Amino acid sequence: MDETHDRKDVAVVTAVGEFDAETLGPIRAELFAAAETHRVVVLDAAALNFADSSFLNLLIQLHRATLLRIAAPPHQLSRLFEMTGADQLFDVRPTLAEAVRS
DSSP states (O other): OOEEEEETTEEEEEEEEEESTTTOHHHHHHHHHHHHHOSEEEEEEEEEEEEOHHHHHHHHHHHHHSEEEEESOOHHHHHHHHHHTGGGTSEEESSHHHHHHO
16 A cells, blocks of 8 residues: 655655556556646655565655655665665665755
8 A cells, every 4th residue: 555645845645565567557557647736746665565666666766756765765665766776866865864954
């Protein structure tokens, strides 16, 4: 389940669970809807259990569409970023509070 929270000009979308090509639809819709109405989109990834390359592709697409920050990525997601070089692309913050406030 995903949740979207609005904080001024920042939309926070919380990713919960596992994401692959089969399960991306709802979070894709939430992220792009947030990008249409907010200057900054923060993905709260703290409760994300698994993400594959299709999720990474979604984040790259979103990065091209808006100012994206990724908060509190779990080890598996951070490792995926490192292995693909996406850690050089994304604005990753250690906590949600830091991602929202910056």
